[in-house]
Amino acid sequence: MRYSAMRVLLEGLTGNRGWKPVWRDPEPKPQYDVVIVGGGGHGLATAYYLAKQFGQQNIAVLEKGWIGSGNVGRNTTIIRSNYLLPGNEPFYEFSLKLWEGLEQDFNYNAMVSQRSILNLIHSDPQRDAFARRANAMLLAGADAELVDAAQLRRELPFLDFDNARFPIRGGLFQRRGGTVRHDAVAWGYARGADSLGVDIIQNCEVTGFNIDNGICRGVETTRGNIRAGKTAVCVAGSSSRVMALAGMRLPIESHVLQAFVTEGLKPLLPGVITFGAGHFYVSQSDKGGLVFGGDIDGYNSYAQRGNLPVVEDVCEGGMAIMPMIGRARLLRSWGGIMDMSMDGSPFIDKTHIDGLYFNGGWCYGGFKATPASGYCYAHLLAKDTPHPTATEYRLDRFARGHLIDEKGQGAQPNLH
Amino acid sequence: MIINHPLLGPRDAAEFVYLGDASLIDRPDWQDPLAAEKFHDYLYLRDNPVGNHRELWYHEQGDRSWLVVTRNTLTHEIIKVELATDVARKRGRSR
Numbered sequence: 001m002r003y004s005a006m007r008v009l010l011e012g013l014t015g016n017r018g019w020k021p022v023w024r025d026p027e028p029k030p031q032y033d034v035v036i037v038g039g040g041g042h043g044l045a046t047a048y049y050l051a052k053q054f055g056q057q058n059i060a061v062l063e064k065g066w067i068g069s070g071n072v073g074r075n076t077t078i079i080r081s082n083y084l085l086p087g088n089e090p091f092y093e094f095s096l097k098l099w100e101g102l103e104q105d106f107n108y109n110a111m112v113s114q115r116s117i118l119n120l121i122h123s124d125p126q127r128d129a130f131a132r133r134a135n136a137m138l139l140a141g142a143d144a145e146l147v148d149a150a151q152l153r154r155e156l157p158f159l160d161f162d163n164a165r166f167p168i169r170g171g172l173f174q175r176r177g178g179t180v181r182h183d184a185v186a187w188g189y190a191r192g193a194d195s196l197g198v199d200i201i202q203n204c205e206v207t208g209f210n211i212d213n214g215i216c217r218g219v220e221t222t223r224g225n226i227r228a229g230k231t232a233v234c235v236a237g238s239s240s241r242v243m244a245l246a247g248m249r250l251p252i253e254s255h256v257l258q259a260f261v262t263e264g265l266k267p268l269l270p271g272v273i274t275f276g277a278g279h280f281y282v283s284q285s286d287k288g289g290l291v292f293g294g295d296i297d298g299y300n301s302y303a304q305r306g307n308l309p310v311v312e313d314v315c316e317g318g319m320a321i322m323p324m325i326g327r328a329r330l331l332r333s334w335g336g337i338m339d340m341s342m343d344g345s346p347f348i349d350k351t352h353i354d355g356l357y358f359n360g361g362w363c364y365g366g367f368k369a370t371p372a373s374g375y376c377y378a379h380l381l382a383k384d385t386p387h388p389t390a391t392e393y394r395l396d397r398f399a400r401g402h403l404i405d406e407k408g409q410g411a412q413p414n415l416h
Numbered sequence: 417m418i419i420n421h422p423l424l425g426p427r428d429a430a431e432f433v434y435l436g437d438a439s440l441i442d443r444p445d446w447q448d449p450l451a452a453e454k455f456h457d458y459l460y461l462r463d464n465p466v467g468n469h470r471e472l473w474y475h476e477q478g479d480r481s482w483l484v485v486t487r488n489t490l491t492h493e494i495i496k497v498e499l500a501t502d503v504a505r506k507r508g509r510s511r
Contacts, residue, residue: 249461249462250464251460253436253437253462299471300489303489398460399456413436414434
């Protein structure tokens with residue numbers, strides 16, 4: 001069923017009785033060409049692009065819980081491509097371009113809103129660093145705009161420009177950045193993939209891999225064994241747990257990242273704003289709540305909840321740039337589990353086991369990468385060569401010394 | 417989280433800095449013929465288990481001791497706290 005204004009009008013006049021479930025609930029078949037483990041945003045996007053762009057048929061997505069129950073429904077919905085390093089920036093810019101055409105592509109309202117993202121500058125050295133980043137962005141075909149404090153005062157008068165400790169000296173805008181309705185991304189990709197014949201199998205947990213002489217032949221699940229030509233793992237947050245079933249140790253630790261939303265307020269923030277002297281980012285959802293977050297808690301965790309010291313730290317970051325946030329009441333907070341990799345960058349690669357592929361290590365930047373992650377993973381699965389924008393996301397990059405460390409922190413996952 | 421320091425008693429986890437898996441105590445021998453591979457695994461690969469996890473915490477805002485904390489990664493419950501020097505000595509790592 002295609003969505004259109006005419007359809008909404010007709011259904012409205014006939015009591016909305018014609019709407020159908022947007023994806024089927026099929027029984028797993030005994031064999032598929034490609035089995036994607038993990039029905040999050042990335043797994044669904046992979047299935048969608050495999051079917052649509054790479055002409056693959058006979059694909060299944062296996063999801064332990066239900067569609068939208070994991071990190072795709074737990075993030076702060078920001079999209080951007082303001083990275084520095086050549087291994088990252090072309091990939092994220094590819095992702096942003098896919099976001100720009102996504103709703104028309106999969107005929108679903110994902111509420112893609114390019115309301116801009118602003119990184120605040122608090123010192124002269126930081127301005128130099130952001131000028132360098134802006135140039136790297138421009139070289140990769142992205143947009144970037146360095147602005148001074150006078151312009152920011154006109155655009156965002158409520159910021160605490162004369163803060164004694166962290167005065168605001170300017171900012172780096174990416175006007176094409178913004179936010180997307182995260183649940184709608186999962187639903188849109190699920191509907192798109194389903195309509196192309198992909199079987200989305202929920203409540204189906206993978207409990208093992210059938211590996212025979214170094215070749216992965218399929219998976220064991222709570223709903224029976226499924227044979228697969230190619231098995232594509234895409235379970236960021238739980239990557240270490242799942243790949244341990246195949247006997248692999250990964251350059252990944254799992255950490256919890258918290259997010260927060262306030263009560264609904266009148267329109268206040270025009271775009272996404274990030275603090276440059278600490279870790280804090282905030283935007284306003286279309287329902288009016290201020291959605292914000294900051295650092296990960298910093299210790300290994302599989303609990304989808306965090307602790308209070310980080311709540312305090314995040315709120316202090318907010319108070320430092322916009323003190324009026326102190327008047328808003330916190331409505332909800334929640335946590336999600338991140339694959340924190342050893343250099344802060346992800347993986348889209350084959351493994352040493354034939355037929356077994358791995359996508360993970362997204363740290364806390366997975367949401368914005370959803371379309372490109374799916375597209376590049378589908379490219380790898382269909383052609384067995386990496387997509388041109390994802391050639392650096394190899395599992396062996398640490399052994400080769402080709403790390404993609406945006407922050408320059410080294411092999412310390414909780415600092416990325 | 418409250419970490420029950422073996423010398424100082426219960427202390428807030430916010431006083432500590434987290435390093436990671438306690439297997440980082442077991443630094444490979446640099447003269448091993450396979451040293452390059454072993455250092456790669458030592459530095460970059462982690463077990464990252466669900467459930468009990470032995471990990472290194474540094475009491476930066478306290479007595480600057482290194483602790484080995486056994487903690488459940490699913491419930492955040494702290495099960496055991498040892499001085500890292502004691503753990504290292506038992507493994508023959510420390511003088």
